[in-house]
Amino acid sequence: MIDFQNVRKSYDDTKVLKGINLNIKDGEFAVLIGPSGCGKTTTLKTINRLIEPDSGKIYIDGQDISTFDPVKLRRSVGYVIQQIGLFPNMTVEENIGIVPKLLKYEEKEIDKIVHEMLEIAEMDYDEYAHKYPYEMSGGQQQRVGVLRALAASPPIVLMDEPFGALDPVTRTTLQNEIVELQKKLKKTIVFVTHDMDEAIKIADNIVFMDEGEIIQVASPEEMLTNPKNDLIRSFMGDRSSDIENQPQVVDDFMYTNISTAYPDYSFKKAIGLMARKKVDTLIVKDRDETFLGVVMIKDINHKLKSGEKSTIGSLIRTDIPTAYSNTNAEESFNELMESEYDYIVVLRANNTLAGIVTQTNIAKSLANAVWGE
Numbered sequence: 001m002i003d004f005q006n007v008r009k010s011y012d013d014t015k016v017l018k019g020i021n022l023n024i025k026d027g028e029f030a031v032l033i034g035p036s037g038c039g040k041t042t043t044l045k046t047i048n049r050l051i052e053p054d055s056g057k058i059y060i061d062g063q064d065i066s067t068f069d070p071v072k073l074r075r076s077v078g079y080v081i082q083q084i085g086l087f088p089n090m091t092v093e094e095n096i097g098i099v100p101k102l103l104k105y106e107e108k109e110i111d112k113i114v115h116e117m118l119e120i121a122e123m124d125y126d127e128y129a130h131k132y133p134y135e136m137s138g139g140q141q142q143r144v145g146v147l148r149a150l151a152a153s154p155p156i157v158l159m160d161e162p163f164g165a166l167d168p169v170t171r172t173t174l175q176n177e178i179v180e181l182q183k184k185l186k187k188t189i190v191f192v193t194h195d196m197d198e199a200i201k202i203a204d205n206i207v208f209m210d211e212g213e214i215i216q217v218a219s220p221e222e223m224l225t226n227p228k229n230d231l232i233r234s235f236m237g238d239r240s241s242d243i244e245n246q247p248q249v250v251d252d253f254m255y256t257n258i259s260t261a262y263p264d265y266s267f268k269k270a271i272g273l274m275a276r277k278k279v280d281t282l283i284v285k286d287r288d289e290t291f292l293g294v295v296m297i298k299d300i301n302h303k304l305k306s307g308e309k310s311t312i313g314s315l316i317r318t319d320i321p322t323a324y325s326n327t328n329a330e331e332s333f334n335e336l337m338e339s340e341y342d343y344i345v346v347l348r349a350n351n352t353l354a355g356i357v358t359q360t361n362i363a364k365s366l367a368n369a370v371w372g373e
């Protein structure tokens, strides 16, 4: 638990923190938000003593942190800054291992941590471990930045606008990942942003600051429904109405006229069907209508080239994203965005096929929403 008691900080005559009182529980995802210059970064940096308050106390698990050795404290609190901050002259492996190394973990242990971390982030060790930051995209670098902050397994992780400089798709992916990681690893995370969408998406509690003071601490739902003042209301924008709107379900975007096949179809029969329907994948179902997976034309062509003659049953891919009928559309869309397939299969509760949602369907629905039918 992190406990701020009346923490104040001034630079010359400017009061930057005017008596911060805040309590962040173990395992909580707390998001600090507020206008530029309101004191978010300053608040964050007092937690690892990169900034010392003029007065007031901060306790971690009941212990006054001003009595800790600041260097040790910083090594035990993970920190991710905006703009990545990987060491450019170190590989991914070295970047992730740096804090464990400073903490004098054994070589073997560090090696194990690096492997585990990359696995958690679904980054292939052989592909990434020996790359330098400049050999990766911004999103990949920042993913490594997050892993580095987690590597020595600190119970507290501080993140200052870590995704601010990334494109929206990479940003969404990393937001999803950090929420998953936090659930999996049970960290206490203090995260700074000035993007309310981001805060609403990831926070257990949003801490709204203005001019060195905390104005409101509330769950995203509570802040949406009961913003404490006009500034918070303006940060929330039009979203207050979101909560009354029924969430849309996948069925709203579903396409039901689908080309299907049975697993005993020959390659030739399947290709003929694909040509007639002008599609490059078929959905495969069992004779009792149970959904089995999909076959792709490129897989069939591949087999044909090698002279193999068989049925499509041997080529069924089962990793296509699926969603059950009447589930929330937004989650499925996020999955679709990250998937290598350009559609999601919608299933009824008994695992028979209800339809598919394609990226084109979604784009059309969005266009309708914006410009009308």
Ligand SMILES: Nc1ncnc2c1ncn2[C@@H]1O[C@H](COP(=O)(O)OP(=O)(O)OP(=O)(O)O)[C@@H](O)[C@H]1O
Pocket (backbone or CB within 6 Å): 011, 016, 034, 035, 036, 037, 038, 039, 040, 041, 042, 043, 194
């Ligand atoms: N070293 C410093 N010397 C003087 N003033 C400072 C110093 N560091 C921060 N400030 C001032 O303290 C105030 C709070 O700064 P802080 O960096 O905490 O804001 P912030 O909320 O993180 O803003 P942003 O959203 O722009 O990152 C600002 O007015 C800033 O100019």
Ligand SMILES: [Mg+2]
Pocket (backbone or CB within 6 Å): 040, 041, 042, 160
């Ligand atoms: Mg800042």
